[in-house]
Amino acid sequence: MHTQTHQARTKTYHHGDLHNSLILKGLEMLNDRGLSAISLREIARNIGVGHNAPYRHFKNKQQLLEAIASMGFRRLKAYNLRLELEYANDPETQLFESAMHLINMANDEPNLFNLMFGGNVSLFDCGDELKKESQASMQSFIKILSQGQKQDVFNQDNLICQTLATMSLIYGFAMMTSSGMLQEIPKTPDQMRGFTLQVFDILLTGLKKT
Amino acid sequence: MHTQTHQARTKTYHHGDLHNSLILKGLEMLNDRGLSAISLREIARNIGVGHNAPYRHFKNKQQLLEAIASMGFRRLKAYNLRLELEYANDPETQLFESAMHLINMANDEPNLFNLMFGGNVSLFDCGDELKKESQASMQSFIKILSQGQKQDVFNQDNLICQTLATMSLIYGFAMMTSSGMLQEIPKTPDQMRGFTLQVFDILLTGLKKT
DNA sequence: TGTATATGTGGACGCTGTCCACATGACTCA
DNA sequence: TGAGTCATGTGGACAGCGTCCACATATACA
Known part of the structure; x- marks a missing residue:
């Protein structure tokens, strides 16, 4: 949904473009619900990925927000x-x-x-x-x-x-x-x-x- | 420490001026550690009061921040x-x-x-x-x-x-x-x-x- | 082809905000 | 003064959170 590369891929163990998906879904949820209402876990859930996957791409929540x-x-x-x-x-x-x-x-x-x-x-x-x-x-x-x-x-x-x-x-x-x-x-x-x-x-x- | 009324009181079950103490200690901790690092529970702990006492004075954390x-x-x-x-x-x-x-x-x-x-x-x-x-x-x-x-x-x-x-x-x-x-x-x-x-x-x- | 590395998973931990039932003490009025 | 009410305190419970760990899987490169 977010990027063509993501949508084009078949569902695999590896996501393919999780880094960018996290930023885009994070922004979407930030705009929808506000900063205090978003969590790393829910962003991951919305993307359809485990709650720890984001840590392969960002050191912590703060770094995703920075991105x-x-x-x-x-x-x-x-x-x-x-x-x-x-x-x-x-x-x-x-x-x-x-x-x-x-x-x-x-x-x-x-x-x-x-x-x-x-x-x-x-x-x-x-x-x-x-x-x-x-x-x-x-x-x-x-x-x-x-x-x-x-x-x-x-x-x-x-x-x-x-x-x-x-x-x-x-x-x-x-x-x-x-x-x-x-x-x-x-x-x-x-x-x-x-x-x-x-x-x-x-x-x-x-x-x-x- | 925060208000004279507070300091003057002997230690009792009731605090005496918890409402204002929460605001003042909250501000102090906000200035020291930043918004994302302060919690209702820690503010209460620092004042020396149970983790639920603040709820007698503020509907939730957001209302203390507003105050x-x-x-x-x-x-x-x-x-x-x-x-x-x-x-x-x-x-x-x-x-x-x-x-x-x-x-x-x-x-x-x-x-x-x-x-x-x-x-x-x-x-x-x-x-x-x-x-x-x-x-x-x-x-x-x-x-x-x-x-x-x-x-x-x-x-x-x-x-x-x-x-x-x-x-x-x-x-x-x-x-x-x-x-x-x-x-x-x-x-x-x-x-x-x-x-x-x-x-x-x-x-x-x-x-x-x- | 085999193996190192990048990227995913689930479980665990301590902390949080908030709800609940209960305890304590201050205030009111007979 | 004494009884009862209300404001204010307590501790326990719960789900969700960020983060750490060990382990699993896919990809890239020798």
Whole structure:
């Protein structure tokens, strides 16, 4: 069901692609039931494999969660890469669409978003894979803002500070709209987009005026 | 140890202030070991009470976590109230010091911060107490910004959008500095303050220029 | 072809959250 | 003061969990 390679195989003693199946089924169950409701054993059960099989692919439960989070970061990176090509000379649009995508993700897959950014996997004490992927996020923002500075779309203030302000606002806004901290936020995608645009405008003013 | 009332009591069958002791010991252990490492039973054990006693005060583990988060929000509110008095006619300073306080909290007590904002307690599906406290946060920002508009310190744009932009930036920055997503961030309080000031300036520009 | 290695299995252990029946002590009111 | 009620404590039980171990099976490579 999850991957073609898996489905194509006949039922054998060996699963064939358990590593990826665990990540995908884990993500599916994470989105459905939330972090506190999923267990390694149930994921294994849902895949149809013994409760110890996952330990051949992940040292422990935490490492599977890290792998799921890594996949989330990789998805973000892939989307940002598309934006980079689609709006090659328009850093402002790149920034906004990237923000919009993160906000949509926070609202469509809040449990994945919280896993990635809510401290449930430590970005300090985690495997190299997740470390690399999470820090690549920042690089992509630096890249966009740097391009914006070169094109004089943004002012020439400290690049790192601009990056931090931008990411902070985007991640914070995503968190707030998905966390339930706000009562009055409109819920249709169009309204959300309009709202985000207004909030984003305040940041842009700060990035532009010198 | 936790409260005077508790310490003053002689050892009896009844504890005397178990409700508050659970919250305080729970917070202490949360800060020490992290969310995933604490259990109701161990908290009870540390207090010196049977493993079922907590159920007389909280319906389940989740409700104790909610109570701990509520206390976190109440602390923020108390601090903001002090700022409101100390800098009565200076909304800009109120805003910055409030931000600085949240950032310090995110770095000093990251596990509490993550409990409050990381989706580990749902702000949708939680008790009235936590709902009230979490939404009061937003009210205090609205208040500051509204005052700023009246005093012409900030421009007259949509108040809610200004509030959202402000809170998003602050919460997002707090999250980023405490999560390990950043590698290069200076760690001493002074450096952190200087850094925050620069990032904050970008927001302020957006709030001021019309 | 035979054997090392990767990947699967089931059993065991201690811990957990939660339910239950029961014990104890504090408070109320005759 | 004394009886009874209610809030608050106790220990036992249970299923589910993460993880460790020894063992089984399939694959890859000599």
